Amino acid sequence: MRSVGPNVGRRSCRMPGLTALQVKHAKSGRHADGRGLYLVVRDSGSRAWVLRTQVDGKRRDLGLGSASRLSLAEARTKAADLRARLLRGEEVGAKPALPQPTVPTFAEAARACHKALKGGWANKRHSDSWLSSLENHIFPAFGSVSVDAVNSVMARDALAPIWLTIPETARRVLQRIGTVLDYAHIAGWCPHEAALRSVRKGLPRQPADTNHFVAMSYAEVPGFIERLGALPAAAGRDALLFTICTAVRSGETRLAVWPEFDLENGVWSIPAARMKMKKAHVVPLSVQAVAILRRRWPLRTDDNGLVFSNTGEKPLSDMTMTKVLRDLGLEKITVHGFRSAFTDWAAEQTDFPKEVVDKALAHQLPDRVEAAYRRTNFFERRRRLMDSWGRYLAQDRVTPVALHAQRQAQERDGCQRQQGRDAL
Structure with a gap:
């Protein structure tokens, strides 16, 4: 005759077991409800x-199902049915286990x-x-180890040789290992x-990276602009001049096309797809920036082509502007700097608020709540800021083209002031 363990089918006063609240907040481990459940x-x-039973002297654990789909009361009912x-x-018996997926190596998973x-x-480039x-x-x-066997010790040993020599790369690799395991x-x-x-x-501990983008002191920039302007005209030189005048990222300059510019009103509209934060950015152009564009305009091969390109179709490489710096003997200065x-x-030299400067740099506000409520782009204040930066860079070195653009800007400002007086 088949023997069944004493806890199967025993009828006695049931001691209080788990509560629904305890089930919801239970920590890792096994939590007994009573009578083998x-x-x-x-x-x-x-x-x-899980229902723990003992049949013919052998202990068996029978899976009843996920607690996310089976309530405490339903689990007790199902357990009682199995005992009967x-x-x-x-x-x-428990439901047949689902076939386990074949576990790939870490390289295959990556x-x-x-x-x-x-x-x-x-x-x-980031993808590659x-x-x-x-x-x-x-x-x-x-890479040849099964991905489910990879642990933190392996990651540490693999990163140790590069942790101090190329720290930024090492940190990124660590993050990517985590992404693969997730x-x-x-x-x-x-x-x-x-x-x-x-x-x-x-x-x-990695050393602090205090010079990620080596920058020239702002006091030296006007002198550098003068040296730069004395070089033979070239797309790389003009691109670097324009990048400095507008304080944009180099990629935004290299991929700029003529339809983005309104030279008469001194406005550059960069579409969201080309911005780092994927948000459209409107740049007020100083007299000096407009002068560079007007100098490039007769050299264009297509009204819709790239502004800073010899062909209008192929953009400058990201090293072209850096090469201009190196040719001038600046071995450590970066364009981003x-x-x-x-x-x-x-x-240090102006009274413009930090938020206006950050907007000019197309920086994203770190505070999401503040960003949600601050919808203004400070355009007119940024125009005054960029005009001041242009005059600082020029140091009264105004070319005829720049003078023409300056007069247009002054006329535009005069119209705006007159409109303001009329509104009063």
């Missing part, structure tokens, strides 16, 4: 009901992750470097989410 909470946060079936001698994510990246950084620094170490967890290849927080604790010089000049 347990709530099992895993580290990942998943919850399931066991007493009747019926064969009772390539699958890259393929899934790259569609949302606008910058192809994302995968190549893993191929160069991580795949040789544990993707593997979502794909069902890893039972637990990635836990790489301890990796940094096993590596030396002129944005820092502009920021320092505005802070």
